[in-house]
Amino acid sequence: MGLSERKLKILQAIISDFINSAEPIGSRTLSKKLEMGISSATIRNEMSDLEEMGYLTHPHTSAGRVPSDKAYRLYVNSLMEKYVLPENEKQKISQKLLSKFDELDKVIANAAGILSELTNLTSFAITPRINENSLKYVNLLPVDDRTVILMLVTEAGKISNTTLNLKAPYAKDKLEFLSKVMTMNYKGKSLSNILTLDIIKNFETDIEAMGKLAENIMPNFLHTLENMLNVELYMDGLTNIFSIPEYSDIGRAKLFLEMINKKKEFTDILINRDSGVIITIGNENTDEVMRDCSLITATYCVDGKCVGKLGVIGPTRMNYGEVTSIIEYMTDNLSQSFRLTEGEKDEQ
Amino acid sequence: MGLSERKLKILQAIISDFINSAEPIGSRTLSKKLEMGISSATIRNEMSDLEEMGYLTHPHTSAGRVPSDKAYRLYVNSLMEKYVLPENEKQKISQKLLSKFDELDKVIANAAGILSELTNLTSFAITPRINENSLKYVNLLPVDDRTVILMLVTEAGKISNTTLNLKAPYAKDKLEFLSKVMTMNYKGKSLSNILTLDIIKNFETDIEAMGKLAENIMPNFLHTLENMLNVELYMDGLTNIFSIPEYSDIGRAKLFLEMINKKKEFTDILINRDSGVIITIGNENTDEVMRDCSLITATYCVDGKCVGKLGVIGPTRMNYGEVTSIIEYMTDNLSQSFRLTEGEKDEQ
DNA sequence: GTTAGCACTCAACAACATAGAGTGCTAACA
DNA sequence: TGTTAGCACTCTATGTTGTTGAGTGCTAAC
Numbered sequence: 001m002g003l004s005e006r007k008l009k010i011l012q013a014i015i016s017d018f019i020n021s022a023e024p025i026g027s028r029t030l031s032k033k034l035e036m037g038i039s040s041a042t043i044r045n046e047m048s049d050l051e052e053m054g055y056l057t058h059p060h061t062s063a064g065r066v067p068s069d070k071a072y073r074l075y076v077n078s079l080m081e082k083y084v085l086p087e088n089e090k091q092k093i094s095q096k097l098l099s100k101f102d103e104l105d106k107v108i109a110n111a112a113g114i115l116s117e118l119t120n121l122t123s124f125a126i127t128p129r130i131n132e133n134s135l136k137y138v139n140l141l142p143v144d145d146r147t148v149i150l151m152l153v154t155e156a157g158k159i160s161n162t163t164l165n166l167k168a169p170y171a172k173d174k175l176e177f178l179s180k181v182m183t184m185n186y187k188g189k190s191l192s193n194i195l196t197l198d199i200i201k202n203f204e205t206d207i208e209a210m211g212k213l214a215e216n217i218m219p220n221f222l223h224t225l226e227n228m229l230n231v232e233l234y235m236d237g238l239t240n241i242f243s244i245p246e247y248s249d250i251g252r253a254k255l256f257l258e259m260i261n262k263k264k265e266f267t268d269i270l271i272n273r274d275s276g277v278i279i280t281i282g283n284e285n286t287d288e289v290m291r292d293c294s295l296i297t298a299t300y301c302v303d304g305k306c307v308g309k310l311g312v313i314g315p316t317r318m319n320y321g322e323v324t325s326i327i328e329y330m331t332d333n334l335s336q337s338f339r340l341t342e343g344e345k346d347e348q
Numbered sequence: 349m350g351l352s353e354r355k356l357k358i359l360q361a362i363i364s365d366f367i368n369s370a371e372p373i374g375s376r377t378l379s380k381k382l383e384m385g386i387s388s389a390t391i392r393n394e395m396s397d398l399e400e401m402g403y404l405t406h407p408h409t410s411a412g413r414v415p416s417d418k419a420y421r422l423y424v425n426s427l428m429e430k431y432v433l434p435e436n437e438k439q440k441i442s443q444k445l446l447s448k449f450d451e452l453d454k455v456i457a458n459a460a461g462i463l464s465e466l467t468n469l470t471s472f473a474i475t476p477r478i479n480e481n482s483l484k485y486v487n488l489l490p491v492d493d494r495t496v497i498l499m500l501v502t503e504a505g506k507i508s509n510t511t512l513n514l515k516a517p518y519a520k521d522k523l524e525f526l527s528k529v530m531t532m533n534y535k536g537k538s539l540s541n542i543l544t545l546d547i548i549k550n551f552e553t554d555i556e557a558m559g560k561l562a563e564n565i566m567p568n569f570l571h572t573l574e575n576m577l578n579v580e581l582y583m584d585g586l587t588n589i590f591s592i593p594e595y596s597d598i599g600r601a602k603l604f605l606e607m608i609n610k611k612k613e614f615t616d617i618l619i620n621r622d623s624g625v626i627i628t629i630g631n632e633n634t635d636e637v638m639r640d641c642s643l644i645t646a647t648y649c650v651d652g653k654c655v656g657k658l659g660v661i662g663p664t665r666m667n668y669g670e671v672t673s674i675i676e677y678m679t680d681n682l683s684q685s686f687r688l689t690e691g692e693k694d695e696q
Numbered sequence: 697g698t699t700a701g702c703a704c705t706c707a708a709c710a711a712c713a714t715a716g717a718g719t720g721c722t723a724a725c726a
Numbered sequence: 727t728g729t730t731a732g733c734a735c736t737c738t739a740t741g742t743t744g745t746t747g748a749g750t751g752c753t754a755a756c
Contacts, residue, residue, distance in 0.1 A: 026718050041730050044719070062718045062737040103510065141487070147505055157495055157511050162451065238586075239609055242602040250598050254590040261587055374749050389699050392750065410706040410749045 003053075010034070010046050011055055012079045015067045019317050022245045024064030069282035069316060072294070076279055076320050083321035085329055093118070093330060098337050104158075104302070107337075109234040111310055111330060116237025119323050121314040122260060126270050127232040128307040130158055134190045138182040140217070145169040150220055152228065154191070156303050160228045166216050174213050182221070191225055233267045235260065246292075246315040259289045260313070275299040275306050277328050282316040294318055298327045300334040310334070351401075358382070358394050359403055360427045363415045367665050370593045372412030417630035417664060420642070424627055424668050431669035433677055441466070441677060446685055452506075452650070455685075457582040459658055459678060464585025467671050469662040470608060474618050475580040476656040478506055482538045486530040488565070493517045498568055500576065502539070504651050508576045514564050522561050530569070539573050581615045583608065594640075594663040607637045608661070623647040623654050625676050630664040642666055646675045648682040658682070 003011075013034055017025050027040040027047060034043075047065050050056045055071040067075070085093075096114050098107070108125045116123035133154040141149040146169055151161040186194055238257065247253040260266060269287055273280075277298045283291050290313075297311030310331050312323055351359075361382055365373050375388040375395060382391075395413050398404045403419040415423070433441075444462050446455070456473045464471035481502040489497040494517055499509040534542055586605065595601040608614060617635055621628075625646045631639050638661075645659030658679050660671055 024718090028718080039730050040718095041720095041732090042728085045729085048720080058719090060718095060737060061720090061735085062716090064718065136491070139489070143484070143501060143505055149501070149507055151499075151509075153491060153497070157491055159497055159509055159511055161499075161507055161509060163505050163507060239602060239605045242598065242605070248598055250590065250596055250601065253598065253601070254587060257587045257590075372749090376749075387699050388749095389701090389751095390697085393698085396751080406750090408706060408749095409704085409751095410747090412749065 006036075006038075007046055007050060008079065009036070010043060011050055011067070011071060012075065014047075014056065014065055015071055015075045015079065018067055019319055022317060024059055024066045026064035029064070067317075069284065072281045072316055072320070073284070076281070080321045083319075083325045085325050090329060093326070094333055097330065097333055104338075105232055105234075107334070108232075108308065108310075109236075111334060112234045112236045115310065115312060115327065115330060116240060118326050119312050119314075119319075120237070120240050120243065121312040121318065121323065122235065122237045122240055123310075123312045124233060124235045124260075124266070124270070125310045126234075126267060126308060128302050128305065129231055129271070130154065130156070130191060130228060132190055132192075132305070133158060134188050135186050135194065137187060138179055138221070140175045140179045140182075142170075142172055142175055148175065148217070150217065150224060152221075152224055154228075158228065160224055162220055162224050164217065164220050166213075168212075168216075170213050174211065178211075178213055178217065191229055195222065195225055195229070231267055231271060233263050233270070241314070244315055246317065252292075255289065256293070270297065270309050270311070273297050273309065277324060279320065279324065292316065294320075296320070296323055296327055298331040300331040300338070302335075302338040304339065306335070308334075354384075354386075355394055355398060356427065357384070358391060359398055359415070359419060360423065362395075362404065362413055363419055363423045363427065366415055367667055370665060372407055372414045374412035377412070415665075417632065420629045420664055420668070421632070424629070428669045431667075431673045433673050438677060441674070442681055445678065445681055452686075453580055453582075455682070456580075456656065456658075457584075459682060460582045460584045463658065463660060463675065463678060464588060466674050467660050467662075467667075468585070468588050468591065469660040469666065469671070470583065470585045470588055471658075471660045472581060472583045472608075472614075472618070473658045474582075474615060474656060476650050476653065477579055477619070478502065478504065478539060478576060480538055480540075480653070481506060482536050483534050483542065485535060486527055486569070488523045488527040488530075490520055490523055496523065496565070498565065498572060500569075500572055502576075506576065508572055510568060510572050512565065512568050514561075516560075516564075518561050522559065526559075526561055526565065539577055543570065543573055543577070579615055579619060581611050581618070589662070592663055594665065600640075603637065604641070618645065618657050618659070621645050621657065625672060627668065627672065640664065642668075644668070644671055644675055646679040648679040648686070650683075650686040652687065654683070656682075 010030070013030060014025055017030070017033070027043040031038060031040040031043050047056060050071075051058065051065065055068055055074065056065040057068050059066060093114065097111060105127055108127050112123045112125040115125075133156050136153045136155050139149075139151040139153070141151060143149055143163070146166045148164045148166060148170070149161055150164055151159065153159050238260065241247045241253060241256055247256060269290075273295075277296070279294065279296050281294045285291055285293065285295060292315070293313050294316045295311060295313050296318075297309050299306040300308045300310060302308060310327060312318075312327065358378065361378060362373055365378070365381070375391040379386060379388040379391050395404060398419075399406065399413065403416055403422065404413040405416050407414060441462065445459060453475055456475050460471045460473040463473075481504050484501045484503045487497075487499040487501070489499060491497055491511070494514045496512045496514060496518070497509055498512055499507065501507050586608065589595045589601060589604055595604060617638075621643075625644070627642065627644050629642045633639055633641065633643060640663070641661050642664045643659060643661050644666075645657050647654040648656045648658060650656060658675060660666075660675065
């Protein structure tokens with residue numbers, strides 16, 4: 001049994017209705033709404049077929065039909081009409097997205113905020129992994145007798161610094177010398193490479209070569225490198241789930257928030273998703289806890305590398321068309337603005 | 349009518365019982381539990397008096413009694429027995445608190461995590477305001493033709509930096525010159541003072557004196573200063589509220605989480621609290637939305653100035669004794685560790 | 697002042713009835 | 727052969743009623 005034109009139309013109607021109302025829909029209501037001149041009985045027959053084929057389910061005998069994950073997948077792939085963001089919406093988003101901040105992390109956190117506001121869902125964003133970034137220079141700046149600022153700068157301009165409190169006073173010229181030696185040793189190497197074993201092994205000889213001061217500074221150097229590789233997760237709109245009927249049950253709301261709050265695990269799930277706009281619906285999610293949610297992510301690029309992610313998580317019943325458009329527009333916008341810097345550089 | 353010894357004893361018993369069980373307690377149950385050889389009828393009379401005096405309430409006629417905010421206040425002030433943290437607990441806390449991180453922000457975020465774990469409540473921590481900190485130096489570091497790192501260092505060693513993408517290329521010597529001029533102009537002045545009007549007014553003449561490059565950099569300088577003054581709020585244990593019977597109602601849980609999630613407002617509430625261990629119970633909170641919560645905060649000091657805060661928020665029915673001890677121990681511990689750096693400096 | 701005794705109150709729970717939204721099947725129709 | 731009206735049936739949601747038990751408040755006796 002194939003999916004006739006009519007079956008598709010009925011299925012689409014059921015899905016759009018359910019996305020809006022969250023209520024199972026019955027044959028009579030649908031018959032009236034469709035205005036196709038077919039009676040509720042006919043629709044009942046079709047619905048029965050669709051259920052047999054796995055597109056619909058039944059909370060209980062005397063309830064209307066509810067779309068299954070399979071139905072949402074079909075809907076997303078071919079049934080739903082592409083939502084086009086109105087031009088003034090686009091402008092509003094662009095403005096909010098880019099006006100306020102310079103710092104990457106702040107821009108990304110802000111983006112998550114905007115996204116949750118627009119979709120009324122829980123949104124998240126992760127900053128790009130900078131694995132491949134190579135170190136540009138190491139700078140040790142004197143503050144006072146025992147305080148030193150360790151500053152690392154990558155080729156892409158990402159900076160990280162830490163204030164170190166040394167156990168013994170140091171000489172300024174030694175500090176300068178150490179900066180130079182460290183820069184010479186590690187310049188051009190990618191952060192993750194520096195952290196791999198073979199380079200770390202060399203540290204002992206490095207330390208010996210560079211003297212007592214290095215002994216104090218090296219562990220901090222490694223630690224700072226590790227921090228730079230950390231992906232930052234930002235979330236917003238957590239309380240939006242309370243407005244969603246699916247989560248009016250306290251148990252489900254709890255599970256949802258607990259899942260979201262395991263930041264480490266959640267970040268890993270996000271990192272491992274493919275690039276581009278990816279929609280995973282309900283049981284398509286490999287992670288047990290997410291089986292009754294849908295996840296939409298898209299990738300934004302920094303300096304041409306598409307490694308940051310922006311997305312939303314919510315009930316499988318969500319407005320895929322609109323949400324996807326918004327996310328896609330936002331990531332495009334972000335990528336473009338992060339490329340601008342690059343562009344400016346090239347103009348030189 | 350005063351509070352006789354016996355009334356106090358009964359009140360104390362009701363409160364401790366309710367803190368544990370969250371269930372209204374009746375006269376018969378209490379009579380058995382107290383083992384004072386007084387009958388339920390007598391206790392009923394006493395309870396009736398206590399209710400008249402405002403220490404107890406009644407969810408409905410046939411329910412047991414529940415302590416009022418006034419009762420909790422009395423309990424906290426004089427009735428409750430001081431909880432002494434066992435030595436091994438203390439050690440565990442100290443270890444977790446200090447082992448992992450160097451950076452102040454990370455230590456504070458981590459502290460909030462530990463606190464929520466220990467108390468099973470929602471915890472929070474704010475980083476210190478550094479209003480009074482004075483600027484030590486301004487450093488402009490060249491990265492490439494149009495990229496500059498703006499780095500600000502305060503006397504207390506707090507560093508902040510921003511990567512600037514300039515609109516035009518610059519000359520290295522001008523950058524160096526500008527660093528020196530800016531350091532000269534603003535060194536020793538407190539961050540908040542630099543941001544006040546009279547100094548900002550001078551900027552225009554400053555910019556004129558320092559040339560085109562300054563025009564580009566000054567707004568970023570101000571912006572970075574503002575950022576340094578921002579207090580960071582960390583929270584943890586949000587989902588703990590779901591285990592608390594008071595919040596098994598989805599409406600209340602929602603209100604609670606929404607309140608907590610208004611970070612700006614919540615931070616303001618925290619900042620404005622007095623120093624030391626402060627307990628505000630239910631309607632003692634000036635903010636409407638917090639009237640059915642209790643808030644416990646304590647202050648930790650950095651470099652001798654007590655301006656950071658650590659605390660929990662939860663239902664008025666919370667274990668004030670234990671929670672207070674834990675928070676107090678943690679802030680003491682933090683203050684001490686943040687003083688160590690200071691101590692080391694003094695040893696010089 | 698304390699206590700036994702008793703009438704009274706009220707939430708919580710269970711048992712039952714009812715309404716209504718919806719289904720599935722059948723038989724008739726085009 | 728597909729479509730439809732009609733009808734019995736199902737099941738949730740909602741309301742009603744009764745019962746239980748924990749608890750109170752009052753009174754009278756100790």
